């Protein structure tokens with residue numbers, strides 16, 4: 041076995057790999073960018089080396105520098121994780137030339153899966169089922185049109201070198217074919233520099249089911265059951281589970297054997313994933329093969345009891361697979377959700393910022409959290425904004441869903457917007473509970489998934505006010521050193537039993553009156569009166585509001601108070617003397633670029649009146665489009681960019697003048 045390996049990655053997957061390596065007594069060399077100098081993966085490793093500035097191309101994609109560090113540090117092998125250099129054949133080749141083991145498949149296997157049409161040729165010859173269609177070299181539009189009529193409609197055009205749904209077009213009837221082909225080709229050429237197309241019968245309600253395969257250098261190859269990854273948005277997986285619901289043992293075996301055949305067809309080694317489209321009638325078709333460890337591998341680990349990173353290290357060190365096919369068994373049900381810094385209510389715009397408060401559900405045999413961050417870390421615009429993966433296991437799917445809902449409630453993050461509430465909406469959705477899965481799930485259930493905000497606002501508001509009252513009572517020594525409560529507010533509870541509090545929530549001001557009685561607090565809000573009792577224990581607030589006793593968690597960072605009720609977070613800002621009212625107006629009146637990107641469209645002009653929620657500017661970043669919306673009713677004062685302009689993270693895009701200013 042290796043004595044020392046280098047992990048050419050960051051975040052949760054780097055941490056995940058280090059954990060197993062350490063269990064096996066292997067020392068770990070981390071690499072990091074300037075943005076990650078204090079990252080969790082760096083602190084977990086035995087030693088770490090700086091790669092360069094934050095952007096990936098200057099750091100985690102610097103193949104030569106990484107190899108140099110591996111050599112200099114005495115690492116015998118490199119684990120690439122996923123993303124970055126993990127499926128880069130050039131890098132795998134360079135490792136071999138430097139006598140460093142690439143913990144992944146042979147170069148030829150990576151190359152064989154690089155082109156979709158070439159991959160399909162190989163799979164067809166190996167007898168792996170393919171969606172009926174055409175994937176030949178003749179790209180003459182007239183010839184393709186004739187082939188299309190043979191394939192039948194609806195039909196799907198796919199870019200041979202594409203990915204992420206780009207260069208893909210559904211064609212519903214023959215008359216639409218020519219236009220669709222031309223437009224798919226344009227998109228493919230712009231995106232991948234190659235406009236070769238293939239065509240398939242379009243499956244309207246497929247599931248994405250993939251098989252985990254493993255092969256060693258001694259002729260052994262096995263499959264480790266399947267994962268259902270049908271819940272995706274814009275070709276990004278959101279929820280993955282294993283085993284696939286309503287999937288029979290016979291289906292598992294036939295898809296598993298097809299996947300092993302696929303791996304053997306390209307002389308595969310190590311961990312791989314063969315993705316299939318699973319049609320409503322039970323037939324399945326090869327989609328593509330991923331030649332790396334996948335993000336969602338933990339669900340397979342939870343149901344098989346195996347450590348897939350350990351398997352990777354064994355295979356890379358020339359040892360045989362730990363199990364034969366007949367020894368692989370599955371038990372129970374596992375579900376993974378990807379916790380992201382993003383705003384589901386604003387087109388899933390990636391969010392950046394400091395994780396000012398971070399509490400994760402407690403790990404157990406039922407709950408696993410694969411995370412690469414700690415409290416006070418920054419989610420930067422440079423990398424994928426995934427915060428962590430939350431994985432649960434239980435005896436069956438329904439119990440696993442209960443575990444997940446509880447774990448999501450126990451996952452509390454303040455400082456950045458997250459998808460935690462959205463994940464809860466998904467997991468508790470009746471169609472998800474009933475396992476009515478297909479790749480259009482999120483789009484199809486849009487109306488019920490993006491429900492308007494709940495009615496707990498007032499409850500959260502009262503709790504935030506009671507929290508402020510309680511923190512004022514506590515002696516300064518018990519408070520945080522930089523808390524604004526350290527400053528004098530001009531009044532103290534003991535001296536003045538009645539006080540007025542104003543809290544801001546999403547650009548709305550709320551005023552409450554609090555009166556301290558002998559044994560209770562009287563709260564007045566919107567003309568209503570509520571008798572309350574309150575006690576604060578650490579970050580836990582135990583309160584009785586009228587006749588309802590609740591227990592919630594609260595965090596505070598500077599003047600923002602976050603109240604966590606179930607999976608919801610309510611943020612309130614409290615105007616201390618440190619912040620004036622004019623600051624607030626300016627804050628809500630200026631709209632800034634959430635990340636580096638390009639302006640795609642400017643939809644408003646100076647002088648125009650806009651409504652809260654109206655899209656002002658559309659920008660593109662990380663190959664996705666984002667809408668910048670007005671948060672308030674206002675008049676556009678100035679627009680600073682036009683379509684085509686490059687903008688920096690934080691650049692002011694539009695200035696709004698509010699009615700008051």
Ligand code: MV4
Nearest residue numbers: 171196204205240241242243246248272275479
């Ligand atoms: C398909 C399909 C339906 N019919 N092929 C999307 C990305 C690419 N890897 C393959 N994709 C699809 N191929 C045929 N013949 C539907 C999809 C598809 C999809 C597949 C898996 C997971 C999510 C998806 C979302 C939309 C479309």
